[in-house]
Amino acid sequence: MNPTIHDVARLSKTSKSTVSRYLNGQPVKKRTEETLKAAIKELGYHPNVNARRLVKNSTQTIGVVVDDISNNFYSGILRGIEKVANLHNYQCVYYNGVSHRQGEFGFLNLAHERQVDGLILISFLKRSPELFEKIKDLSMPVALIGDGGEGIRDHGLLSVDVNNEHGIKEIVHYLNRIGHKEIAFIAGPDEFSATSQRITGYKKALKELGLTLQPSWIVPSDWSKEGGYKAMSELINKGGMTAVIASNDETAIGALLCTHELGFRVPKHFSIAGFDDIEVSSWVYPPLTTVKQPLYQIGIEATEGLVKKMKNKEAPLQGRRLIEPNLVVRDSCMNLL
Amino acid sequence: MNPTIHDVARLSKTSKSTVSRYLNGQPVKKRTEETLKAAIKELGYHPNVNARRLVKNSTQTIGVVVDDISNNFYSGILRGIEKVANLHNYQCVYYNGVSHRQGEFGFLNLAHERQVDGLILISFLKRSPELFEKIKDLSMPVALIGDGGEGIRDHGLLSVDVNNEHGIKEIVHYLNRIGHKEIAFIAGPDEFSATSQRITGYKKALKELGLTLQPSWIVPSDWSKEGGYKAMSELINKGGMTAVIASNDETAIGALLCTHELGFRVPKHFSIAGFDDIEVSSWVYPPLTTVKQPLYQIGIEATEGLVKKMKNKEAPLQGRRLIEPNLVVRDSCMNLL
DNA sequence: ACAAGTTATGCAAGCGCTTTCCCGAAACTT
DNA sequence: AAGTTTCGGGAAAGCGCTTGCATAACTTGT
Missing domain, CATH: 1.10.260.40 (lambda repressor-like DNA-binding domains)
Known part of the structure; x- marks a missing residue:
């Protein structure tokens, strides 16, 4: 013993x-x-x-709810969370389930059965208002990663996300700086809050630069390589653009593939940019110019906020925190000047 | 309350x-x-x-020690572990540190401070004998993933690994079936137990098929894309082979790149195969023929064994378990027949 | 050197559960 | 119907720690 x-x-x-x-x-x-x-x-x-x-009546545990835990995209965030949690002597327990869909609140188990001290909900899908009700009932510190929805402020939650609008703006401005005026956009699926934010960024940037917006140059897609392929072939059919911004890297890589298969070269005939900066972005040919999502940082900030709240119930810190992504210039965009 | x-x-x-x-x-x-x-x-x-x-004097917690938690390669294993752990109402706490190097036993904290009920050590590096001593002192159920080292049986531990030897044999046999007789091999770094196992598989397979072994066709590398590039250019200089097996996919992708840059085509001039089946293997051109590591399964089996032991201290299950990898045929190897 | 103030220490209760021990009730026996 | 066995349920101890309260041990000021 x-x-x-x-x-x-x-x-x-x-x-x-x-x-x-x-x-x-x-x-x-x-x-x-x-x-x-x-x-x-x-x-x-x-x-x-x-x-x-x-x-002490505390489990020293943070519950982490992830939409799809097998999606490698999240692992950067999770590392950030683990890092801060361990630093403060908390441990994490993961729940793999949808935290957004109507009626899908299985994650509440974490609160009741596992008796976690706090919760981090990760989802880039738009959140239902019902979710905020449930969260309030828990009366437990909760941090949101991804879409903060409307009710952040009202509900006194902490929400951390990347500044999608600004990220896209940066690319548009960059493309314009190197001479592009005809810039198309491949969007993501509607259910994601990032989609509308990125479209907004695209539109605003065009306006800022005095470029005309061609509605038909915004084509919807689904984050996938295949989707990117399809979207790009549509765009090539329409023609006229010198650059294409894809809403994420996987789509961009699909677009790259399509372009090559149709006998064009990147960046000679089309400049292509992505978003996320996933590992393979630097592996493809040509290495992709993209916007790096500071996933690790997002995990860190959300957890730091949560921990502060858990240690001191009276802590005021709340609201929406936007992390700035940054441009990673590689070789997939041509300087036209 | x-x-x-x-x-x-x-x-x-x-x-x-x-x-x-x-x-x-x-x-x-x-x-x-x-x-x-x-x-x-x-x-x-x-x-x-x-x-x-x-x-109950139990934390219902499994400590998981990973060499390098930010290495995405491990995430499949971790998912398997989480899955089984949750199923049995255990939670995991991760420790990011080297579990192999001489004198690096920081992970023992998990046992003492966090008071985990059991431990899973993940490392594909060769393990020091000292490690087994430390483990024995813990008198706590421990499962090893990766190299089981010598002392598995003596020390009454459970060890789970992929059958590296067999995996490579499968590729060699496959290549031979489609007509290859001149097969070169890009090896991994010495510190990894998988390296020697894969080399052994390569050699044995050649012997089984009555092919002659060219020692100079085994070139060492370092698991990296750059390493693969370098190794491949060496091999191309030596010349004479129709196929090259790389010890992992990343190396294979480097080799692919090199081949293309030197003006050759895959699989026309060289057939190239990998090992691991990482996500991008199907993204590169041409999609890579490789051997899929059942990482998820490895995580599952190790955890199941551990849990059984934790629930019943008298459980006998121990020893070395080898999971069979399986061949994934894509387009990077040409049929010469 | 002594009262008053300050700080360190011990005692005991209590956190919410499991488990042993024992008794009373029910179920059997004859 | 009385005696024997079985079994469900209650009381209480205890898991290893923290903490409020009371007391003891030091400081300090005069």
């Missing part, structure tokens, strides 16, 4: 309370401190986490 | 003991069962995990 606090007290001829207080950083006499330290070392004592958690 | 077992007892006019027994599946009278069920429902009662864990 492992030594208990009682053993330490006996060996050091003090009491359990003193040992406990010493372990929790409360002041003790120099002499007692030394005796205690010696006793703890001799016994190889480590406080029992279960006992401690029982009295 | 949340309802406690005491509240349930009072509301149902029974005692804490009865409630507890009912919750733990022990027999109760039909009538009591109904009263209890009703009371539990009415109160929305959920047993407090901390209290339960305290008396």
Whole structure:
């Protein structure tokens, strides 16, 4: 059996309370401190986490809900979360399920059965209002990653997302700086909040630059390589553009493929840019100019906010935090000047 | 405050003991069962995990030690582990650190400070004998993923790995079936146990097929794309082979790149095969013929073994388990017949 | 040197559950 | 119907820790 606090007290001829207080950083006499330290070392004592958690009424656990845990895209975020959680002596428990769809609230188990101290919900889909109700009922600190929905402020939650609008703007501006005026856009699926934000960014940037918006140059797609392929072939049929921005890298890679198969060259005939900066973006030919999503950073910030709230229930920090993505210039866009 | 077992007892006019027994599946009278069920429902009662864990003296936690948690290669394994762990109501806590190097035993914290019930060590590097000593001292169920080292059997551990030797044999045989007789091999770095196993598979397969082994056709590399590029250019200089097997997909993709850049075509001038079946293998041109590592399955099996041991300390299951990888034929190898 | 103030320490209760022990009720036996 | 066995349920102890309260041990000021 492992030594208990009682053993330490006996060996050091003090009491359990003193040992406990010493372990929790409360002041003790120099002499007692030394005796205690010696006793703890001799016994190889480590406080029992279960006992401690029982009295403190906390599991030291953060519940993390991910739409699709097998999607590698999320792993950067998860690493960020783990990092901060561990730093503050929390552990994470993952729940793989949809946190957005109507009536899909299986993740509430984490709160009731696992009794987590706080929750991080990751989903880039638009969230239902019902979700916010459920969250409020939990009366537990919750951080949202991805779409914060409308009710962030009203509901007193923390939400972290990437600044999609700004990210796309950066690419458009960059393309324009290197001489492009005819820029098309391959959008993502409607259910994602990022989709409309990125479209907005695209439109606003065109306006800022005084370029005319061709509605037919915004073609919807589905984040997939195949979708990108199809969208690109449509665009090539329409013709007229010198550059194409895809809503994510996978789509961009599909577009790349299509372009090549139709006998065109990138960036000679078409400049193509992506969004996300996934690992393979630098592997394809030509290496993709894209916008890096600071996923790790997003995970970090959400968790830091959550932890602060968990440690101090009165903490005020809330609201929407937008992380700035940054442009990664590689070789898939040609300088026309 | 949340309802406690005491509240349930009072509301149902029974005692804490009865409630507890009912919750733990022990027999109760039909009538009591109904009263209890009703009371539990009415109160929305959920047993407090901390209290339960305290008396059971178990954290219901598995410690998972990964060499490099940011390496996406591991995520399949981790998903398998999480899956089984959750199924059995365990949660995982990750430790990102080297579990192999001399003197690097930071992961022991998991055992002492976090008080995990069991440990899974993931590393494909060769393990030091010292590691096995440390593990034995823990007197805690431990499963190894990757190199099991020598002492598996002596130390009574469970070890799960992929059958590297067999995987490479399969490719060689496949290549031979489609007419290849001159097959070169790009090996991985020495520190990995898989490296020697794969080389062995390569050599044995050649022997089985009566092909002559050209020592200079085994060129060492470092798992990286750049390494693959370099190795391939060496091989092309030497010349004479019709096919090249790379020790992993990333290397194979580097080799692919090199081949193209030197003006050759795959699979026309060289057939190239990989190992792992990472996501991008099907994205490159031509899609890579490779051997799929059943990472998810590896995670599953290791965890199942561990859980069995944790639930029943007397469980005998131990030893080395080898999971069979399987050939994935795509377009990077040409049929010469 | 002594009262008053300050700080360190010990005692005991209690966190919410499981489990042993024992008793009373029900189910069997004859 | 009385005696024997079986079994469900209650009381209480205990898991290892924290913490409020009371007391003991030091400081400090005069």
